[in-house]
Amino acid sequence: MLEWLIDNNVVCHALEAMIFASVACSILGVIISRMSLSSIGFTMSHAAFAGAAIGMFLGANAQVAAIAFSMGVAALIGPVSEKAKMAADATLGVLFSMSMAVAIFLISYMEYMGGGLSASSLLFGDVISLYREEIYSLAAVCCLSILFVLAFYKEISAIMFNMKIAEAAGIRVRLVYYILLFIVALSVALSLNIVGGLLIFVLLSAPASIASQFCFNVKSMFILAPLVALVVSTFGVWAAFEYTLPVAPLVALLLTGVFGLSVVLSFKRRINTEMS
Amino acid sequence: MSIIELESIYTAYEGGSEPVIRDLSLRVERGEYVVIGGPNSAGKTTLLESINGLVRITHGRATVCGLDVRRFGPEVRKRTGYVIQNFSFDPFTPFTAEQVVMMGRFGRLGLLSRPRKSDYDAVRRAISLLGIEDLSHKTIGTLSGGQQQKVMIAHNIAKEPEVMMLDEPFSNLDFTAREFLQRVFKEMVQQGVPILMVAHAFDGLPDIPIHLVVMNRGRITSDLSCQAGEIEEIIRKECGVEGRCLSG
Numbered sequence: 001m002l003e004w005l006i007d008n009n010v011v012c013h014a015l016e017a018m019i020f021a022s023v024a025c026s027i028l029g030v031i032i033s034r035m036s037l038s039s040i041g042f043t044m045s046h047a048a049f050a051g052a053a054i055g056m057f058l059g060a061n062a063q064v065a066a067i068a069f070s071m072g073v074a075a076l077i078g079p080v081s082e083k084a085k086m087a088a089d090a091t092l093g094v095l096f097s098m099s100m101a102v103a104i105f106l107i108s109y110m111e112y113m114g115g116g117l118s119a120s121s122l123l124f125g126d127v128i129s130l131y132r133e134e135i136y137s138l139a140a141v142c143c144l145s146i147l148f149v150l151a152f153y154k155e156i157s158a159i160m161f162n163m164k165i166a167e168a169a170g171i172r173v174r175l176v177y178y179i180l181l182f183i184v185a186l187s188v189a190l191s192l193n194i195v196g197g198l199l200i201f202v203l204l205s206a207p208a209s210i211a212s213q214f215c216f217n218v219k220s221m222f223i224l225a226p227l228v229a230l231v232v233s234t235f236g237v238w239a240a241f242e243y244t245l246p247v248a249p250l251v252a253l254l255l256t257g258v259f260g261l262s263v264v265l266s267f268k269r270r271i272n273t274e275m276s
Numbered sequence: 277m278s279i280i281e282l283e284s285i286y287t288a289y290e291g292g293s294e295p296v297i298r299d300l301s302l303r304v305e306r307g308e309y310v311v312i313g314g315p316n317s318a319g320k321t322t323l324l325e326s327i328n329g330l331v332r333i334t335h336g337r338a339t340v341c342g343l344d345v346r347r348f349g350p351e352v353r354k355r356t357g358y359v360i361q362n363f364s365f366d367p368f369t370p371f372t373a374e375q376v377v378m379m380g381r382f383g384r385l386g387l388l389s390r391p392r393k394s395d396y397d398a399v400r401r402a403i404s405l406l407g408i409e410d411l412s413h414k415t416i417g418t419l420s421g422g423q424q425q426k427v428m429i430a431h432n433i434a435k436e437p438e439v440m441m442l443d444e445p446f447s448n449l450d451f452t453a454r455e456f457l458q459r460v461f462k463e464m465v466q467q468g469v470p471i472l473m474v475a476h477a478f479d480g481l482p483d484i485p486i487h488l489v490v491m492n493r494g495r496i497t498s499d500l501s502c503q504a505g506e507i508e509e510i511i512r513k514e515c516g517v518e519g520r521c522l523s524g
Contacts, residue, residue, distance in 0.1 A: 034370075151388055158379045161371050162363065165428075168330060169435065170354030170383020216415060218370050268368070 001139070013135055014127040014247055015237045020138035021191035022229035022251070024145040025200065026207035028184050030221050031149075033208040034160040039092040040077070040184055041204035046096050047073035048189040049197030050103040052122050057106045062122070063134070066192050070185035073099065077181055103197075125196035125248040127237075134193060141187050148183055149222060152176050157218050195248040203229065206255035213266035232258055277342065279439060279470055280304035280327060285336030287326045295334065296322045297494045304439075309465050309484055310472045313511045314491035320474040321361060323491065324441045327472070328356045341438050354383040357432030361443035361474075365424060369417035373427045376416050377402055380431040402434035405460060421448035429457065433464075440464060441472045446480075454480045478507045490514045 006012040032040050051069025055062040073095050103122075149156060155176045158166035167173045184204075191200050211225040236251035280303065287297045297319045304310055312320045325331040327340055329349025338345040340352045357380075371379075380402075381395045403412055406426045411419060416427060425448045432440065440461070446454045461471050462482040481504035490498035490511055498514050 154379075154382050154385070154390070155387065157371070157375070158382050161369065161376065161379060162365075164330075164360060165363070165431075166379070166382075168328065168353055168358045168360065169380055169431075170350050170352075172350055172387065175387075212368065212370070216370060217372070217375075221370060 001135075008241075010128055011237070011241050013130045013132070014241070015234065016135050017127060017130050017138055017194045018233040018237050018247065018251060019230055020135065020142040021187075021194045021200075022203050022207070022233040023226040024138070024142040024187045025191060025203035026225040026229035027145045027149055027222060028180070028187060029204040029206075029208035030211065030218075030225050031156055031160060031180060032184070033205060033212065034218075034221075035163070037089065037092075038205055039089050039096065040181070041188070042201045043073065043077075043092040043096040043099065044070050044185050044188040045192070045197050045200040045204075046099040046103065047185070048192045048200075049122055050099040050106075051189065052192060052197075053103040053106040057110060063189070063193065067186060067189040069099075070189045071182060074178075074181040074185040122192065123196045124246070125192070125194050125199060127194050127247045130193060134190070137190050138194075141183070141190050145183055145187060148179065152179070156180075160218060195252070199248050199252045202252040202255050206252075206259050207232075210255075210259050210262045213262040214268055216268065228258065229255075277339075278303040279306050279341060280472075281337070281339040282327070283337040285326060285338050286334045287322060287331050288334050289331065295494060296331075297326060300336075300494070300496055302489065302496065302499065304470050304472065304487070306468045306470055307465055308470045308487045309461070309482065310470060310487040310489060311478065311481070311507060312472065312474045312489045312491060313476075313478075313507065314497070315515055317493075318491040319494040320491055321443050322494075324358065324443055324472060324474060327439075327441065328353045328358050330358075350383070354435075355438045357435050357437035357440040359425075359428050359432055359442045359445050361447070363424070363428065364421070365417040367415075367417040369415060371416055372413050373408060373416055373419065373423075373430075374399065374403065374412040376427055377412075377430045377434050380433075380435040384435065398436060399434045402430040405433060406430040407456070422450065422453055425449060426453070426457075429460075433460075437469065439470050439472065443474045444476060445473065446475065446477060451480070458482055478504060481507070 001016055002012050006015065032038060047070040048066040051066035052062040054069060055065025076095060077091055155171050158169060158171050159173055159176060163173060188200055195203060207225040207229040210228050211221040215221040215224055232254050233251055236254050237247055239245065240247040240250045282300060282302045284299050284301055285297060286295045286299065288295045312323065314320055322331055326333055329345045329352050333346050341355045343352050345352050377399050378391060381391060381398060385391060403409055406429060408426050408430060411423055416424060425445065429445065458480050462484065465471055483504065485501050486504055486507065488498065488500055488502050488507055488510060489496055492515060498510065502510060
């Protein structure tokens with residue numbers, strides 16, 4: 001897609017992948033962070049991680065297994081919270097631990113059996129060796145995230161305001177919530193190869209948190225968060241190739257650095273402090 | 277046909293071992309002003325949330341606006357207003373008062389449709405009725421508790437509900453604001469919209485016949501018509517305890 005701009009195929013693929021992953025995750029991150037469900041991010045990322053490990057263990061396609069497992073976890077979150085009468089965050093905590101345990105168990109077992117498995121690409125991502133199909137999938141999920149927000153904007157904004165009030169207004173909260181879970185699961189599973197299971201949470205949380213420091217309304221958060229993600233990812237990929245640094249950790253560090261800076265510079269925080 | 281018909285309903289929270297409401301029957305007609313009183317944990321809030329389907333009815337028959345609540349919960353909620361109790365919004369909540377009032381229309385609009393002129397008109401009318409025009413562009417988290425309460429009432433009025441339910445709507449309001457809102461509710465009642473109000477203070481109620489429902493331990497212990505000035509005395513007798521500490 002960006003070959004007309006960048007000659008080097010590896011750099012081109014890395015940049016495309018990073019842009020699509022960060023834009024998709026940052027858009028979804030705005031919803032998740034406002035709903036105080038940040039744990040969805042790390043639960044999904046570890047579910048994808050566990051799914052990939054299961055795929056490798058069974059000799060199947062790791063990415064397909066990652067998608068299937070994280071979709072399964074997404075399908076469990078809602079009903080388990082309702083049936084067990086627990087806060088969604090508590091359910092997510094249990095599912096997160098279970099996913100992590102499955103992943104570590106299988107990776108350790110395969111290493112012990114001499115399977116020659118390297119889990120580093122799952123943990124930290126491997127943006128260099130991406131297939132074109134993976135980038136197309138990421139582009140599709142990025143479009144899906146944007147379409148989801150455009151189509152359900154009024155429902156999403158009401159749910160972000162207050163879930164109970166939205167439900168009392170007659171909004172189909174459950175339907176929108178489940179669609180959100182599935183799109184997050186898909187985005188996270190597809191982004192696993194790029195930033196890895198441990199770093200993907202940064203893409204979900206940092207751009208949304210940066211945007212929330214400056215934006216007074218939701219619409220501007222949905223614009224600023226992906227914009228920040230896009231600029232930081234592009235700069236990160238360029239800097240990583242220019243100075244031979246690991247791409248994903250560099251982007252993660254840059255995003256956390258920008259977040260720190262945004263907290264210091266936030267005029268919104270200053271206004272609210274003065275008012276209170 | 278009554279606008280609300282409950283016949284021997286039981287409700288329980290998911291995972292709860294005992295029903296919160298048991299064998300409860302109630303009829304509410306259009307244009308009635310219903311006050312629900314009783315001691316703490318009597319099931320007053322649960323009754324309101326059973327009527328709009330937020331809490332699941334496990335047994336019995338419940339019909340609201342001609343719809344079976346157990347089957348058509350979201351549809352019932354689109355047509356009934358409900359001002360919840362004890363809400364608070366943090367100062368960073370990125371929604372203006374006007375946007376929050378508009379959200380009251382979203383259920384009626386349905387999925388994938390955008391607000392139209394009639395929706396904006398309904399929002400403007402609700403804001404003007406509550407006299408909160410000067411707050412409409414302020415973010416809701418920066419408003420006082422009383423102002424937030426007014427915004428939430430406007431949110432429900434903008435919905436143009438067929439039934440209006442309020443859970444302790446005066447908890448954050450001074451006497452002037454209470455009187456003002458009571459006039460608004462009286463006007464709604466005169467237009468045929470029944471008001472169901474859980475309250476712990478009964479001063480300032482309009483001078484019209486009140487349908488009083490007294491609850492205790494998940495059951496209705498009194499269901500009668502009276503005047504506003506008689507409510508406190510009736511509840512006091514009914515529950516055998518002195519003063520307003522009865523309710524909550």
